[in-house]
Amino acid sequence: MRNFDQKNNLILYSFRRCPYAIRSRMSLYKAGFIVELREIELKNKPEQMLEVSPKGTVPVLILPDGSVIDESLDIMEWALGKNDPDDWLNADKTEMKFLIERNDNKFKQALDRYKYPGRYPNEDCTGARTVCTEILNDLNKRLKKHQQILNNNIAMADIALFPFVRQCALVDIEWFNSLPMPHLQKWLQEHLESTTFKTIMLKFKTWSEGDKAIQLISNH
Numbered sequence: 169m170r171n172f173d174q175k176n177n178l179i180l181y182s183f184r185r186c187p188y189a190i191r192s193r194m195s196l197y198k199a200g201f202i203v204e205l206r207e208i209e210l211k212n213k214p215e216q217m218l219e220v221s222p223k224g225t226v227p228v229l230i231l232p233d234g235s236v237i238d239e240s241l242d243i244m245e246w247a248l249g250k251n252d253p254d255d256w257l258n259a260d261k262t263e264m265k266f267l268i269e270r271n272d273n274k275f276k277q278a279l280d281r282y283k284y285p286g287r288y289p290n291e292d293c294t295g296a297r298t299v300c301t302e303i304l305n306d307l308n309k310r311l312k313k314h315q316q317i318l319n320n321n322i323a324m325a326d327i328a329l330f331p332f333v334r335q336c337a338l339v340d341i342e343w344f345n346s347l348p349m350p351h352l353q354k355w356l357q358e359h360l361e362s363t364t365f366k367t368i369m370l371k372f373k374t375w376s377e378g379d380k381a382i383q384l385i386s387n388h
């Protein structure tokens with residue numbers, strides 16, 4: 169790891185296993201940015217983060233001119249809009265939008281209810297895993313036709329969805345591996361083994377003001 173002039177760096181407030189933060193870190197890494205990574209605790213968010221983004225979700229990206237991007241998809245589009253070496257943005261926009269919206273709404277809602285039914289005491293969460301399974305099955309069908317969800321190349325949609333499919337698989341990996349979805353299982357495994365994912369999942373200690381060490385992600 170190298171040291172960089174902090175003024176010129178991007179700052180990213182992040183939480184290691186948050187799927188929204190994962191998709192953002194993967195895009196920033198792929199685009200080759202140098203990022204000062206500020207690992208936070210969701211239960212103890214730094215004041216500095218809440219000052220720039222009062223809604224209190226990660227990821228939060230601060231650009232060198234001080235502007236703030238605090239939605240994961242906007243961070244992905246910003247980073248890849250600057251540099252997209254593997255053409256992740258080069259895919260059918262309508263399909264991409266459909267897949268990401270379904271993931272971030274229907275799939276995410278069902279995933280939360282499957283993973284954390286205790287958080288929804290007034291709801292019947294028993295069907296949540298089935299809703300997830302239907303969407304996973306659709307992804308598997310698409311992956312039967314080509315190596316990635318939209319075509320043979322990785323696109324933004326693959327990276328946007330992958331951390332959520334990972335989270336769903338990890339709730340009960342034996343169940344996930346027993347699904348008759350070999351194409352989806354292979355796709356997940358390949359993304360888990362990618363250098364991009366492995367690098368952005370390195371563990372960093374929680375950031376606090378005054379920390380000298382800058383924790384960086386970059387593909388340089």
Ligand SMILES: N[C@@H](CCC(=O)N[C@@H](CS)C(=O)NCC(=O)O)C(=O)O
Binds near residue numbers: 241
């Ligand atoms: N729409 C936001 C959602 C981000 C989000 O909900 N992140 C979660 C962590 S995975 C969070 O920060 N939750 C706030 C909390 O738990 O206090 C995005 O895409 O960036």
